[in-house]
Amino acid sequence: MTISAxxxxxxxxxxxxxxxxxxxxxxxxxxxxxxxxxxxxxxxGVAAAWLxxxxxxxxxxxxxxxxxxxxxxxxxxxALGSREDLGAQALLLAVAVIGAxxxxxxxxxxxxAARRVARRHIEGARIAGRRRPGLDAYVLDxxxxxxxxxxxxxxxxVLSTATLAALTPSQLAAVLxxxxxxxxxxxxxxxxxxxxxxxxxxxxxxxxxGAGEIAGLLxxxxxDAAARRHGRVAVIGAxxxxxxxxxxAEALAAGGRTAAVRIxxxxxxxxxxxxxxxxxxxxAAGVFVLLGPAATVLLAARGLNLCPVLTA
Amino acid sequence: MRELGELEAVVMDRLWEWGTxxxxxxxxxxxxxxxxxxxxxxxxxxxxxxxxxWLARERDGKAWRYEPTATRAxxxxxxxxxxxxxxxxxxxxxxHFLAQMSAAESRTLRAVLRRMVRRNHA
Numbered sequence: 001m002t003i004s005a006x007x008x009x010x011x012x013x014x015x016x017x018x019x020x021x022x023x024x025x026x027x028x029x030x031x032x033x034x035x036x037x038x039x040x041x042x043x044x045g046v047a048a049a050w051l052x053x054x055x056x057x058x059x060x061x062x063x064x065x066x067x068x069x070x071x072x073x074x075x076x077x078x079a080l081g082s083r084e085d086l087g088a089q090a091l092l093l094a095v096a097v098i099g100a101x102x103x104x105x106x107x108x109x110x111x112x113a114a115r116r117v118a119r120r121h122i123e124g125a126r127i128a129g130r131r132r133p134g135l136d137a138y139v140l141d142x143x144x145x146x147x148x149x150x151x152x153x154x155x156x157x158v159l160s161t162a163t164l165a166a167l168t169p170s171q172l173a174a175v176l177x178x179x180x181x182x183x184x185x186x187x188x189x190x191x192x193x194x195x196x197x198x199x200x201x202x203x204x205x206x207x208x209x210g211a212g213e214i215a216g217l218l219x220x221x222x223x224d225a226a227a228r229r230h231g232r233v234a235v236i237g238a239x240x241x242x243x244x245x246x247x248x249a250e251a252l253a254a255g256g257r258t259a260a261v262r263i264x265x266x267x268x269x270x271x272x273x274x275x276x277x278x279x280x281x282x283x284a285a286g287v288f289v290l291l292g293p294a295a296t297v298l299l300a301a302r303g304l305n306l307c308p309v310l311t312a
Numbered sequence: 313m314r315e316l317g318e319l320e321a322v323v324m325d326r327l328w329e330w331g332t333x334x335x336x337x338x339x340x341x342x343x344x345x346x347x348x349x350x351x352x353x354x355x356x357x358x359x360x361x362x363x364x365x366w367l368a369r370e371r372d373g374k375a376w377r378y379e380p381t382a383t384r385a386x387x388x389x390x391x392x393x394x395x396x397x398x399x400x401x402x403x404x405x406x407x408h409f410l411a412q413m414s415a416a417e418s419r420t421l422r423a424v425l426r427r428m429v430r431r432n433h434a
Contacts, residue, residue: 117402118405128387146395151407187407188404259413
């Protein structure tokens, strides 16, 4: 098999397998940074392979050796007539180009729209919000509790007056540390990419499940950062205080599940053995995703035919 | 650029406080009591605010009279609605400390918390 075919088939394998084996490992929130890394590598690797698929297919078609693609297409072409395999190749290439361009365009458009919304909202918060001495955030006058950040060049944190009234000073510090962890870690880049892929290709479970898992895990990473600086009690207290204020009935709320996992995780005693086991398993998965393509390229370059069926 | 942004906030703050329409001259006279600001700067800022929809204006002889298009409370409410609107396409722009939950989820969560706190104290 050529390198291209291997990379494409390998990406297909990751896309099918990862959303089945990763969630049980990552959902508990042990080793969240490692979990995010493995999800990100899987998603980015598959997306990169698929966006590069036109190029990979072209290389595959032009390679003089036997390839899985050519075998399949020759069978199809044989049924249609001798010159038809060229037409089938061109068709496949065209489909790949259109698909790749469409996905890339959707993601870019999504990022542009998100930047526009963020910029407008930050301007709004800057004008309608007030500053308090010693607080690096904009405060909006509202009876509804809210604490959020807007990432990107604005790097803005917004709190409502109701939030300030509900939190003790240490809880407030924990909330700010949590938001700063998001801003400092540039989590929004990963969130926008995974969300963009999930909406461009919603039926690919790797992207849809991955986007949700990554979002939850990044919250846990930020929780850990806040807990390291201000203690777990402050973070739990802040979560509990802000959980007092439910959303209006129409709001689509999946927040409850994530909040429960976050609080349970922070309250649970440290189980180092379990964390190590999960960490090692995730590392193995990560190594597989990362080195799989590299090993493929290496083996193919050394002329090792990976599929004995095609040596005929 | 950042100074202009800060000036926008100051100008809106004054107009909201006054509650009536004002000319650029009114605003400049007020602001010059606390800072150095040129008439043209204030005029530019207020024109920007008008273009961006924060201010409405009508002719008063040779000058424009500006007034806010909404109260500060209305603007705050709109911003909060936008941030909490989890249905929207751009929901991932806002990174909430605690995501939205329904009243039922809130009750369940508080029950979970009470149980866990009791267990921890036991």
